[in-house]
Amino acid sequence: MAKLFRATQLDVGYGKMQILWDIELEVNQGERVLVLGPNGAGKSTLLQSLVGLMQIWRGQIFYHEDPIQNLRIDHRIRKGISFVSELGVVPSLTVEDNLRLGGYYSSKREVLQRMEEMYEEFPAIKEKRKALAGSLSGGQRKMLSTAKALMSHPQLLIMDEPSSGLAPLLVTEVIQILSRFQKQGLSFLIAEQNVKFLDIADKVYVLDAGHIAFSGTVEELKMNDALNRAYFGVSGHSS
Ligand SMILES: Nc1ncnc2c1ncn2[C@@H]1O[C@H](COP(=O)(O)OP(=O)(O)OP(=O)(O)O)[C@@H](O)[C@H]1O
Helix, strand or coil, X not given: CCEEEEEEEEXXXXXXXXXXXXXXXXXXXXXXXXXXXXXXXXXXXXXXXHCCCCCCCEEEEEECCEECCCCCCCHHXXXXXXXXXXXXXXXXXXXXHHHHHCCCCCCHHHHHHHHHHHHHHCHHHXXXXXXXXXXXXXXXXXXXXXXXXXXXXXXXXXXXXCCCCCCHHXXXXXXXXXXXXXXXXXXXXXXXXXXXXXXXXXXXEEEECCEEEEEECHXXXXXXXXXXXXXXXXXXXXX
16 A cells, blocks of 8 residues: 555653653554544644644654655645645635635636535535534534545545534434545544544554553454553553
8 A cells, every 4th residue: 555644752841741652653554543542641732743833852744755844834744634624714704705615626617516525524504604614513613624624635534533512413423424424545644532434544553641651453452452451441551
């Protein structure tokens, strides 16, 4: 499988406090990768450093084996990698205008066509297309931020806790929607504490107190106690 995205030897922290140690992570084309870990394990810190929202202390990040210098200003990479963020939703704009902002298109027809595709996948926002994004419920806003991130036809979608604040039924719906996009070739990197996402993972990393405590398939994870240690046990790492 071709390598799409890779991070190696990542150390990250806030001020003088180190949060992530020697992270090795890889997403291949078409793969669904899950970073699983309890509260405070460092999932958000990891994703933010991967998408350039946080400075890394050490290590390197690659996209198609090219080192990423600055993902936020490199349009070629920005088009290929989308980070789902509710902060990216502009409350004072309509749902429709928010979606429009998510794409990079050469024609108006193309934008409208992609928007229709999004409405089909996310019916909850279709009925709100003319409403201001600020008037949406938490779940609807989550759907909008996901749809907006998908507008640019990314190769890799990076999501931080898609299940947070969602009712269990909506979590199932999000998982089904993501599975449909994966069938069209989209890769995912999802950070979650909800083990339900194991249902759609091809590869899992367990993040335990800033260290990758496990990497492998879901089947391999079942034979390993890394998840139990991360969620219920005392971490074996000294920090
Ligand atoms: N802005 C910040 N300044 C200092 N420390 C921070 C900051 N943000 C997070 N931390 C610390 O970094 C550690 C990892 O936090 P992070 O939010 O990355 O974990 P998480 O796995 O995403 O947790 P959760 O599932 O609760 O969102 C925590 O100890 C947290 O207190």
